[in-house]
Amino acid sequence: MTGRLAIEDVRPQLSAGTYPSKAVVGELVPVSAQVWREGHDAISATLTITGPKDSQIAASPLHITMHQDEFNEDLVHAFFIPDVMGTWTFQVDAWSDPMRTWRHAVTKKIEAGQSEEELANDLIHGADLFDKAAKGVPDKSQRKVLQAIAKELRTHKEQLRTRVAPALSETTLSILAEHPLRELLTTGQPNAVLVERRDALVNSWYELFPRSTGGVDADGNPIHGTFETTARALNRVAKMGFDTVYFPPIHPIGEVHRKGKNNSLVPEPDDVGSPWAVGSAQGGHDTVHPQLGTIDDFKTLLQYAKKLGLEVAIDLALQAAPDHPWAVEHRDFFTSQPDGTIAYAENPPKKYQDIYPLNFDNNPTEIYAEIYKMVMFWVEIGVTTFRVDNPHTKPANFWQWLISKVHETNPDIIFLAEAFTRPARLYGLAKVGFSQSYTYFTWKTSKYELTQFAEEIAAMSDVCRPNLFVNTPDILHASLQYGGRAIFAIRAALAATMSPLWGVYSGYELFENQAVAPDSEEYLDSEKYQLRPRDFEAALNNGDSLEPYIATLNKIRREHPALQQLRQIHFHYAPNDNIIAYSKVDPVTGDAILVVVNLDPHHDQETVLELDMSQIGQSPDASFTAHDLVTGRDFPWYARTFVRLSPWGDVAHILQLPKVEGAALAKIRERAVNDYRA
Incomplete structure (x- = not known):
């Protein structure tokens, strides 16, 4: 305004303030703005923070004098760290800074050799300013300091520089920073920040199908899993260090137009169908598949997962099988064809005869109410995280309504949007309330693509929290099909360090890479259509498992705040395009990590890495010891360091660097604001 x-270009601000920006408890939230005025008089700004009722500043707002950027004098910035969930507000106010204007003028004139007589008016004006400033200082001792300076400026006993020195001292500047003299105050507009629990930003996900946990019988035939067998499977997931275990739909599966193995239209009698064909005569979205167990069995599973330190996420797939109760009782929830049939889902050339999509325009009042009731059914049981299937095929205003209504009573609920879609829709869904979002990470494989992607997700951190899944039941990227075992470690290292959120679909640790057909991203014998029991223990014992490496990645993430933040990442120059290098510094603790990855899964690669030392808090000529958190080895490191990585050995270095502190950390925070605005 x-x-x-x-006061212009205030950030963070989403869609001119239509939506709140995103943050989590304990996250450093940078705020910046452009403030300017006519002429040469100094202008400053104040950041006012108002917290929810349970915050430490609930009783009275926090006022912070913003810093002026050293490279752009019209840019001011500051930060705050929310301590509780809820809606926080911030406001940037601009004001004329007569004290800074006076200091600048007096300093320049003294340096130019002007006499006391020439500065007489300046000294009297300064005394008046200090008297005025003193009136706004509540602390008696600080007030006396300013009053004494005013008195000194009016006397003629001391030499000019001696008289002025107290007005320019660090002590005086700190008092004025805390209690500035503000004139021509111009107030800005309040902006909202929705602060969620930390798991909305810092989390590792593992996806498994409960029905595939039953093992095999004496003849080697798969046995349908139960919630009890799923509980046993969670021990391995917890051992790998994951935070959230996600189950595809656990509801009854439709029998009408049921799909067979590999998406066959002609199922065999024992085919289990796709769990995304939700509902049958046995029940709908508020029931569980009878072969898995009962609702009470599921509650027991939730309790066991909690003991292991795991959170259970379930799938919210707002669609129905042809024999779902909704298709019988609420035909107006769907789209009717001219011939009287209900339209099934299509994504040409793909056809989903076993799924009816909802039509939110037919009977929105009842559809909204039914879905809210269903979601709250699971919330009351103890589910705190939902992975939402294809949210971009449902109206955005519906999601805004549903998520906000759920959060009215349960603000800790996390919604992950499975929306592989265009940027406007992906970010639009994040704006209306989704805590996390799937991304196009899976398809970013070159150094250029990965660099652009990582810089984008950092720049969009106020809007969207990206969950970097390395694979899904729907996505077996060509790189995994043809990259050998090394590519699985490479992609895991990238996903686990580029974002505080990452995910793995079961079978990844076994290097599963067979596609159903050439040029397809569908798995052969896809678990979407059949049981896929796996012998993880045998693979681990035979050394054919990525489990230890995944566990190491999750341990590193858990122990290092630099990898638990999204806003700050810097890429360093490596002339070899097969080697990518980036650093992350936590702006709160100063924890610093350098990641160097060989992107070539088939050959050794080497380069001379050139570090931007200022971005890791080091002087240009510094040398230090870098500790590899994967192997435990120490390396001497310099601004220019030779690196060699092998797909048959170390595919990546994840290096702990010296902690950044003091002025170096302040510089990194300031640079981060500029990168963020760029």
Whole structure:
């Protein structure tokens, strides 16, 4: 806005303030703005933070004098760290800074050799300013300091520089920073920040099908899993260090137009169908598949997962099989064809005869109410995280309504959007309330693509929290099909360090890479259509498992705040396009990590890595010891360091660097604001 003084380009601000920006408890939230005025008088700004009722500042707002950027004098910035969930507000106010204007003028004139007589008016004006400033200082001792300076400026006993020195001292500047003298105050608009629990930003996911946990019988035939066998499977997931275990739909599966193995239209009698064909005569979205167990069995599973430190996420797939109770009782929830049949889902050339999509325009009042009731059914049982299937095929205003209504009573509920779609829709869904979002990470494989992707997700951190799944039941990327075992470690290292959120679909640790057909991203014998029991223990014992490496990645993530933040990442120059290098520094603790990855799964690669030392808090000529958190080895490191990585050995270095502190950390925070605005 432009008032007496101009306040423009305030960040974070989403869609001109239509939606709140995103943050989590304990996250450093940078705030910046452009403030300017006419002429040469100094202008400053104040950041005012208002917290929810349970915050430490609930009783009275927090006022922070914003810093002026050293490279752009019109840019001001500051930060705050929310301590509780809820809606926080911030406001940037601009004001004329007569004290800074006076200091600048007096300093320049003294340096130019002007006499006391020439500065007489300046000294009297300064004394008046200090008297005025003193009136706004509540602390008696600090007030006396300013009053004494005013008195000194009016006397003629000391030499000019001696008289002025107290007005320019660090002590005086700190008092004025805490209690500034503000004139021509121009108030900005309040902006909202929705602060969620930390798991909305920092989390590792593992996806498994409960029905595939039953093992095999004496003849080697798969046995349908239960919630009891699923509980036993969670021990391995917890041992790998995952935070959330996600189950595809656990509801009854439709029998009408049921799909067979490999998406066959002609199922065999023992085919189990796709769990995304939700509902049958046995029940709908508020029931569980009878072969898995009962609702009470599921509650027992939730309790066991909690003991292991795991959170259970279930699938929210808003669609129905042809024999779902909704298709019988609420035909107006769907789209009717001219011939009287209900339209099934299509994504040409794909056809989903076993799934009816909802039509939210037919009977929105009842559809909204039914879905809310169903979601709250699972919330009351103890589910706190939902992975939402294809949210971009449902109206955005529906999601805004549903998520906000759920959060009215349960603000800790996390919604992950499975929306592989265009940026406007992906970010739009994040704006209306989704805590996390799937991304196009899976398809970003080159150094250029990965660099652009990582810089984008950092820049969009106020909007969207990206969950970097390395694979899904629907996505077996060509790189995994043809990259050999090394590519699985490479992609895991990238996903686990580029974002505080990452995910793995079961079978990845066994290097599963067979596609159903050439040029397809569908798995052969896809678990979407059949049981897929796996002998993880045998693979681990034979050394044919990525489990230890995944566990190491999750341990590193858990122990290092630098990898638990999204806003700050910097890429360093490596002339070899097969080697990518980036650093992350936590702006709160100063924890610093350098990641160097060989992107070539078939050959050794080497380069001379050139570090931007200022981005890791080091001087250009510094040398230090870098500790590899994967192997435990130490390496001497310099601004230019030779690196060699092998797909048959170390595919990546994840290096702990010296902690960044003091002025170096302040510089990194300031640079992060500029990168973020760029």
